[in-house]
Amino acid sequence: MSKTIAFFPEAAFGPALNSVGIAQxxxxxGHKAIFLSDPGFVDVYKGYGFEAYPVNLSAPMPPEQMAKFWEDFINGHIPNFRKSPYDQIDNYVRDCWEAIVDSAKWAEKDLPGVLARIKPDLICVDNVILFPAIKQFGKPWVRIISCSENEIEDEKIPPHLSGCRQDDLAGHAAYRDKFNTVIKPIHDDFNAFLASTGEEAYPIGQFFEASPFMNLLLYPESVKFDREHPLDPKQFQYLEGCVRKEKPYEVPAFAENNDKPLLYISFGSLGAGDTDLLKRLIVTIGKLPYRALVNVGDYKEQYTDLPGNIIVESWFPQPSVIPQIDAAIHHGGNNSFTECLYFGKPAIIMPYVWDGHDNATRVDETGHGFKMPRYDWTDEELAAKLDACVSDPAMKAKLAATSAHMQSQNGPQKAAAILDQLAMTGTFDG
Incomplete structure (x- = not known):
């Protein structure tokens, strides 16, 4: 019997496209997948053939104005991208949590009515904050953790967004202390909102909870953290990535270096605003024995007089591109992170915000690539890291093993089987 399964991802391409893969x-x-969506992302889901219902997460505004809002938000913080994760707490991180708490308040105005209208049998939410209406709807709900798995806290692992190494316990404590101090007024405001909806207050620093039904983590086995308290598989399942199906991509001919290794460079749709960094990478790689496809987002007109071994585009069907490359340079967003591992491709991660810091550290400390500072690097350092990416036999062997394992798990199908059981029976028994 067909059930209606609703997906409500965060209004960002990483969570959105992961949910698309599961929904497919x-x-x-045989079930019907529908999307609840920030108005600015409705057309993304419709483009993949799904019904999508708008839920305002801020004061209503035209989609193009909403897109511009977040573009301006990120671009206004570009100076903070030079700072350590610890030093981003009282600027970028604080501002993000203010906006996220506001989004939960706005969602509560629309969500009860939308849920009553579409009557889903199961709701999947990929966000970092609780929407009380979902918890209170009376149907099973699933939390999807598309970012780093340390969204689910543990005393032995680095705090979310910290970029700390697993063994840096002093760094863990320092980050948690500063985060909790800076975030307290925002957290107090959120707890007041929870009380207004009949929900219990969360402890300091916590804005969401694990679902009692099921929590799906996209993190791969080969990079997951060593926890003090292992997660119960009856309530937590690792999906090993959720790579969606995209249209095929044929690598075009380059004016130069057509016989050289192929690189892919992308800092995501919002990170593309850091044009100075992308231009610097283009100049440097223009002198090296590689070809490169570079995702420049909405700023393509700013790139002129390109080297013959560089091709820029506003968008690439990334899951179709990455299988064909030899190495990537990216920002550590979860899609880029998991897709490179899924296809066994080494990556140099230059993080700037959010879970990119955690993913960059994790790829480095597990031997699947390198973490590099976003700005403090020399041409020689980049060249050496790229050479290691395309020629290091130990890294190649590790990536091949990780790729084989991830592809054998088939994350979207694994998730769909779990959701099928929950939708049909209301429980998951393994």
Whole structure:
């Protein structure tokens, strides 16, 4: 019997496209997948053939104005991208949590009515904050953790957003202390909102909870953290990534270096605003024995007089591009992070915000690539890291093993089977 499964991802391409991958697999089982969406992302889901229902997460505004709001938000913080994760707490991180708490308040105005209208049998939410209406709707709900798995806290692992190494316990404590101090007024405001909806207050620093039904983590086995308290598989399942299906991509001919290794460079749709960094990378790689496809987002007109071994585009069908490359340079967003591992491709991660810091550290400390500072590097250092990416036999062997394991798990199908059981029976028994 067909069930209606609703997905409500955060209004960002990483969570959105991960949920698309799962929704595609859900529909292959005969269920109906629909999306609840920030108005600015409704057309993204419709573009993949899904119904999408708008839920305002801020004061209503035209989609193009909403997109511009977040573009301006990120671009206004570009100076903070030079700072350490610890030093971003009282600027970028604080501002993000203020906006996220506001989004939860706005969602509560629309969500009850939208849920009553579409009557889903199961709700999947990929966000970092609780929407009380979902918890209170009376149907099973699933939390998807598309960012780093340390969104689910543990005393032995680095705090979310910290970029700390697993063994840096002093760094863990320092980050938690500063985060909790800076975030307290915002957290107090959120707890007041929770009280207004009949929900219990959360302890300091916590804005969401694990679902009692199921929590799906996209992190791969080969990079997951060593926890003090292992997660119960009856309530937590690792999906090993959720790579969506995209249209095929044919690598075009380059004016130069057509016989050289192929690189892919992307800092995501919002990170593309850091044009100075992308231009610097283009100049440097223009002198090296590689070809490179560079995602420049909405700023393509700013790139002129390109080297013959560089091709820029505003967008690439990334899951179709990465299988064809030899190495990537990216920002550590979860899609880029997991897709490179899924296809066994080494990455140099130059993080700037959010879980990019955690993913960059993790790829480095597990031997799947390198973490590099975003700005403090020399041409020689970049060249050496790229050479290691394309020629290091130990890294190649590790990536091949990780890729084989991830592809054997088939994350979207694994998720769909779990959701099928929950939608049909209301429980998951393994």
């Amino acid at each position: 697999a859900v529909e292959a089982l």
